[in-house]
Amino acid sequence: xxxxxxxxxxxxxxxxxxxxxxxxxxxxxxxxxxxxxxxxxxxxxxxxxxxxxxxxxxxxxxxxxxxxxxxxxxxxxxxxxxxxxxxxxxxxxxxxxxxxxxxxxxxxxxxxxxxxxxxxxxxxxxxxxxxxxxxxxxxxxxxxxxxxxxxxxxxxxxxxxxxxxxxxxxxxxxxxxxxxxxxxxxxxxxxxxxxxxxxxxxxxxxxxxxxxxxxxxxxxxxxxxxxxxxxxxxxxxxxxxxxxxxxxxxxxxxxxxxxxxxxxxxxxxxxxxxxxxxxxxxxxxxxxxxxxxxxxxxxxxxxxxxxxxxxxxxxxxxxxxxxxxxxxxxxxxxxxxxxxxxxxxxxxxxxxxxxxxxxxxxxxxxxxxxxxxxxxxxxxxxxxxxxxxxxxxxxxxxxxxxxxxxxxxxxxxxxxxxxxxxxxxxxxxxxxxxxxxxxxxxxxxxxxxxxxxxxxxxxxxxxxxxxxxxxxxxxxxxxxxxxxxxxxxxxxxxxxxxxxxxxxxxxxxxxxxxxxxxxxxxxxxxxxxxxxxxxxxxxxxxxxxxxxxxxxxxxxxxxxxxxxxxxxxxxxxxxxxxxxxxxxxxxxxxxxxxxxxxxxxxxxxxxxxxxxxxxxxxxxxxxxxxxxxxxxxxxxxxxxxxxxxxxxxxxxxxxxxxxxxxxxxxxxxxxxxxxxxxxxxxxxxxxxxxxxxxxxxxxxxxxxxxxxxxxxxxxxxxxxxxxxxx
Amino acid sequence: xxxxxxxxxxxxxxxxxxxxxxxxxxxxxxxxxxxxxxxxxxxxxxxxxxxxxxxxxxxxxxxxxxxxxxxxxxxxxxxxxxxxxx
Numbered sequence: 001x002x003x004x005x006x007x008x009x010x011x012x013x014x015x016x017x018x019x020x021x022x023x024x025x026x027x028x029x030x031x032x033x034x035x036x037x038x039x040x041x042x043x044x045x046x047x048x049x050x051x052x053x054x055x056x057x058x059x060x061x062x063x064x065x066x067x068x069x070x071x072x073x074x075x076x077x078x079x080x081x082x083x084x085x086x087x088x089x090x091x092x093x094x095x096x097x098x099x100x101x102x103x104x105x106x107x108x109x110x111x112x113x114x115x116x117x118x119x120x121x122x123x124x125x126x127x128x129x130x131x132x133x134x135x136x137x138x139x140x141x142x143x144x145x146x147x148x149x150x151x152x153x154x155x156x157x158x159x160x161x162x163x164x165x166x167x168x169x170x171x172x173x174x175x176x177x178x179x180x181x182x183x184x185x186x187x188x189x190x191x192x193x194x195x196x197x198x199x200x201x202x203x204x205x206x207x208x209x210x211x212x213x214x215x216x217x218x219x220x221x222x223x224x225x226x227x228x229x230x231x232x233x234x235x236x237x238x239x240x241x242x243x244x245x246x247x248x249x250x251x252x253x254x255x256x257x258x259x260x261x262x263x264x265x266x267x268x269x270x271x272x273x274x275x276x277x278x279x280x281x282x283x284x285x286x287x288x289x290x291x292x293x294x295x296x297x298x299x300x301x302x303x304x305x306x307x308x309x310x311x312x313x314x315x316x317x318x319x320x321x322x323x324x325x326x327x328x329x330x331x332x333x334x335x336x337x338x339x340x341x342x343x344x345x346x347x348x349x350x351x352x353x354x355x356x357x358x359x360x361x362x363x364x365x366x367x368x369x370x371x372x373x374x375x376x377x378x379x380x381x382x383x384x385x386x387x388x389x390x391x392x393x394x395x396x397x398x399x400x401x402x403x404x405x406x407x408x409x410x411x412x413x414x415x416x417x418x419x420x421x422x423x424x425x426x427x428x429x430x431x432x433x434x435x436x437x438x439x440x441x442x443x444x445x446x447x448x449x450x451x452x453x454x455x456x457x458x459x460x461x462x463x464x465x466x467x468x469x470x471x472x473x474x475x476x477x478x479x480x481x482x483x484x485x486x487x488x489x490x491x492x493x494x495x496x497x498x499x500x501x502x503x504x505x506x507x508x509x510x511x512x513x514x515x516x517x518x519x520x521x522x523x524x525x526x527x528x529x530x531x532x533x534x535x536x537x538x539x540x541x542x543x544x545x546x547x548x549x550x551x552x553x554x555x556x557x558x559x560x561x562x563x564x565x566x567x568x569x570x571x572x573x574x575x576x577x578x579x580x581x582x583x584x585x586x587x588x589x590x591x592x593x594x595x596x597x598x599x600x601x602x603x604x605x606x607x608x609x610x611x612x613x614x615x616x617x618x619x620x621x622x623x624x625x626x627x628x629x630x631x632x633x634x635x636x637x638x639x640x641x642x643x644x645x646x647x648x649x650x651x652x653x654x655x656x657x658x659x660x661x662x663x664x665x666x667x668x669x670x671x672x673x674x675x676x677x678x679x680x681x682x683x684x685x686x687x688x689x690x691x692x693x694x695x696x697x698x699x700x701x702x703x704x705x706x707x708x709x710x711x712x713x714x715x716x717x718x719x720x721x722x723x724x725x726x
Numbered sequence: 727x728x729x730x731x732x733x734x735x736x737x738x739x740x741x742x743x744x745x746x747x748x749x750x751x752x753x754x755x756x757x758x759x760x761x762x763x764x765x766x767x768x769x770x771x772x773x774x775x776x777x778x779x780x781x782x783x784x785x786x787x788x789x790x791x792x793x794x795x796x797x798x799x800x801x802x803x804x805x806x807x808x809x810x811x812x
Contacts, residue, residue, distance in 0.1 A: 242768060441742065441743040442768070496775050500771075
């Protein structure tokens with residue numbers, strides 16, 4: 001064992017086209033069943049509708065939560081059935097959230113769907129957390145098809161470091177038109193149903209489902225442990241927005257990293273659960289990666305996507321459940337749909353389910369943007385606990401950049417320091433300044449904002465080494481692409497849509513552009529957590545970035561879309577004016593010498609604001625320590641929450657007896673979810689300035705005198721971030 | 727045919743947001759994909775949708791796509807030929 005506390009799967013829940021619950025799923029796998037069938041969820045104008053993996057019996061009434069939410073809740077309930085306490089945290093992988101419900105409204109001819117609290121992908125994790133009584137953070141990983149697996153790796157790191165005792169983690173995606181028509185437009189859907197690894201394969205089958213795992217940190221396996229999560233590896237191809245690296249470079253590196261993380265070698269692996277979507281390119285590139293990891297000593301191999309279809313963000317979690325079943329039941333599932341060996345692939349997957357002892361499973365999940373994840377699951381046995389201690393890393397700021405309606409960094413900070421509003425939306429021309437037109441022609445607003453932030457941030461640092469990882473937070477993602485995709489779809493009676501918009505519509509597309517531009521080959525993680533999206537990205541950076549010295553990019557941004565922004569974010573229409581923006585920081589994971597550092601702090605979804613804030617202060621060392629160490633507070637109060645939280649915030653400040661300035665930053669930067677990324681950059685600038693200027697301190701300049709700035713975010717999530725000098 | 731090629735140029739520039747390209751910049755006989763215009767596989771899929779939507783011509787395999795999108799002239803000829811046959 002190479003790592004600290006060991007992490008075990010102590011509860012599992014699953015729902016998919018293969019059945020409801022662990023028992024039904026196992027029985028279907030043992031029968032080598034398939035859940036791929038004709039589409040019934042919505043009417044499709046194609047002469048031959050494409051088959052899907054649909055979960056039957058999920059109600060779609062407007063008064064019910066959307067499909068994805070219902071699937072996630074079903075899996076969560078099963079996973080927690082024997083748990084005696086609520087999990088400390090919920091982490092969910094997702095890509096579509098409430099998209100199907102939104103589509104249904106737009107389908108009825110509403111150009112503008114009504115306000116929906118369930119549209120955002122983060123609303124699924126938040127609902128699961130509420131339902132299971134979890135008071136900790138509810139985080140959402142949205143790295144397309146690897147989301148579920150990336151979520152498990154994030155949970156693993158948090159648990160290893162002792163920052164939580166148990167985490168409910170998984171993935172959920174409901175079927176919707178966006179993915180159904182989107183993958184079709186990419187011509188990577190097999191009309192005959194997915195035949196992973198087969199010579200004649202023509203593509204994937206889009207499906208839906210959810211799986212949740214209760215992960216528990218312990219020194220030795222609890223009695224109810226299904227499997228141990230041995231390790232995980234995250235890499236990025238930085239090659240193409242929707243195609244894998246042809247030689248499977250990123251996939252190979254993810255597998256090797258996962259094995260190293262688990263302290264195992266390729267020879268220890270009994271079974272590889274392939275990503276195996278059934279597309280020509282994915283399967284070939286994955287096969288090359290497999291051969292380079294295992295050479296001619298191949299373990300058992302199969303993809304289950306001929307049975308389950310590809311449930312996108314859910315697939316990594318579904319396949320984690322399967323891995324645990326393999327270990328517990330001594331069983332390996334077959335590669336349903338496979339008939340003929342492909343010479344280019346050069347091996348045959350398992351064609352019949354097989355009984356055999358399974359001790360170690362490697363499970364692959366790869367996504368758009370070349371976001372690769374591999375996980376290792378091991379039979380739970382007694383062994384020596386590891387020794388790695390609580391993470392005390394601080395991330396040193398090497399460079400940063402922000403944008404608001406006032407302009408790029410200097411323009412924004414100049415107005416902010418004078419206490420003037422920066423609210424607004426930058427024109428498309430100014431947004432695209434410095435970006436070659438050809439390079440950004442397929443990018444709409446959010447991707448341009450994000451790439452602009454990255455290019456400027458990197459330009460401010462004298463980098464000798466390539467950037468290790470990218471972490472990005474966005475609440476609503478690429479709204480322009482999402483809107484335009486649906487608009488074109490409905491305008492053509494669901495016959496035509498734009499593949500370019502589809503590829504650009506995934507939440508991780510903007511960070512993918514950054515990774516490609518900067519040739520990032522480490523982790524590339526996009527988080528979505530409403531008003532705490534940037535805070536979640538910073539948290540992911542804190543736990544997932546590698547040990548040792550490297551530079552990573554951490555940013556957050558949300559775009560103003562004239563139709564979608566205000567129907568998916570209640571605070572947007574309450575702002576003084578339409579506003580958007582974002583911020584990005586180049587951080588060094590093990591800085592030397594004096595530097596301004598940025599660290600994630602406390603995060604909770606408890607509704608009691610006062611209790612949350614007091615708990616946050618306790619987390620930061622208590623009232624006295626906070627008053628000693630903190631020279632200014634920057635508070636983000638989303639407009640939709642202002643009335644409710646202000647009295648509690650006043651009580652809190654009174655209780656804290658804080659004497660320094662309190663900056664209500666949304667009044668300067670505006671109402672958009674990732675505004676806290678701008679605030680973090682502004683806090684760094686204030687630290688470098690050494691004082692809070694008079695206009696922001698209600699009077700005289702207020703020296704920080706070496707003390708730091710605590711950023712507090714309020715809303716569904718109460719969170720803190722700390723900027724200080726090390 | 728020339729008018730048709732000009733029409734295609736305008737539609738392609740718009741569909742692929744080739745903001746810095748004018749119709750005159752596109753040589754009908756030059757390599758369309760992977761050439762100077764920076765058109766790649768995702769653009770080709772966008773053009774597949776465009777051709778089907780505007781002209782009712784379906785290009786549903788990679789092999790066919792490789793021939794049809796070899797150059798703008800090839801694309802124009804394929805569309806006109808297929809429409810006549812249809």
